[in-house]
Amino acid sequence: MVTPFHPDGSVDYDAAASLAKHLVDQGIDHLVLSGTTGESPTTHLDEKEQLIKSVRQAVGKDLYITAGAGSNDTEHSVRMARSAQAAGADGILLVSPYYSRPSQEGLYQHFVKVASETDLPVMLYDIPGRTGVAISDELMKRLAEIDNIVAVKDATGKVEVGARRIDETGLAFYSGDDGLNYSWLTQGAVGVISVVGHVAAPSYRKMVQLVENGDYQEALQLSLELEPLVKALMGGGQGAVMAKHALALQKVIPSDTLRLPLAPAREEDIAQLRAALESFGLL
Numbered sequence: 001m002v003t004p005f006h007p008d009g010s011v012d013y014d015a016a017a018s019l020a021k022h023l024v025d026q027g028i029d030h031l032v033l034s035g036t037t038g039e040s041p042t043t044h045l046d047e048k049e050q051l052i053k054s055v056r057q058a059v060g061k062d063l064y065i066t067a068g069a070g071s072n073d074t075e076h077s078v079r080m081a082r083s084a085q086a087a088g089a090d091g092i093l094l095v096s097p098y099y100s101r102p103s104q105e106g107l108y109q110h111f112v113k114v115a116s117e118t119d120l121p122v123m124l125y126d127i128p129g130r131t132g133v134a135i136s137d138e139l140m141k142r143l144a145e146i147d148n149i150v151a152v153k154d155a156t157g158k159v160e161v162g163a164r165r166i167d168e169t170g171l172a173f174y175s176g177d178d179g180l181n182y183s184w185l186t187q188g189a190v191g192v193i194s195v196v197g198h199v200a201a202p203s204y205r206k207m208v209q210l211v212e213n214g215d216y217q218e219a220l221q222l223s224l225e226l227e228p229l230v231k232a233l234m235g236g237g238q239g240a241v242m243a244k245h246a247l248a249l250q251k252v253i254p255s256d257t258l259r260l261p262l263a264p265a266r267e268e269d270i271a272q273l274r275a276a277l278e279s280f281g282l283l
Contacts, residue, residue, distance in 0.1 A: 017058035070095030
């Protein structure tokens with residue numbers, strides 16, 4: 001979920017609570033807070049904690065909330081995981097440490113250290129295009145042996161590898177790439193963690209249900225229909241920027257303010273976004 005900000009850049013907790021309730025009304029059954037789309041690198045520990053509390057109060061106890069605790073500093077990740085648990089999160093999202101490009105053994109020790117410092121279930125986040133390092137097959141098997149490492153958000157783009165890893169590890173895999181949601185679901189993923197779902201949650205919920213029911217052709221058709229929307233929000237790699245602007249266009253959030261280094265979208269990207277939303281009946 002995006003993290004709404006006031007025009008002055010401070011976190012708008014009321015807007016976050018309202019957005020969370022809106023997304024629940026649209027059919028989502030799991031929220032991820034303080035992930036990439038939530039601008040986690042530029043929100044502080046106290047803000048992350050208050051965000052969880054505000055959203056939890058808004059949506060109640062039944063909705064599953066996963067909180068991002070990723071960092072390239074293991075002790076920082078530990079502090080975020082502990083804080084998230086204290087604030088009421090149900091699970092932790094743990095991205096591979098970025099920029100420092102640790103070895104596979106370094107990754108292992110990082111993940112195990114953070115997982116050992118929380119009672120919550122941990123979802124690994126494998127996105128080498130942003131972190132600079134991928135989780136290997138062997139490391140994935142080792143990590144699957146840790147009791148509270150239970151899931152993976154996969155944004156590697158390698159669905160065939162993920163399908164094999166699902167079989168080999170028993171971990172629950174989620175699509176982390178909206179352009180590949182259909183492919184992931186048909187290859188064994190249990191769900192999708194979606195940016196485009198900010199504006200098209202009912203469609204993705206329907207896609208999941210269609211695949212679960214074996215209606216693959218209808219699910220594929222829905223996926224194809226969603227392609228212009230996926231391209232408009234994700235085509236430039238600025239999902240957080242475009243999702244915020246889309247929600248502001250829909251008047252779901254009052255402001256599309258970002259924190260640097262994220263900058264507002266270009267006019268041509270906004271025009272493409274508006275056209276896609278209008279064509280899908282979302283404006």
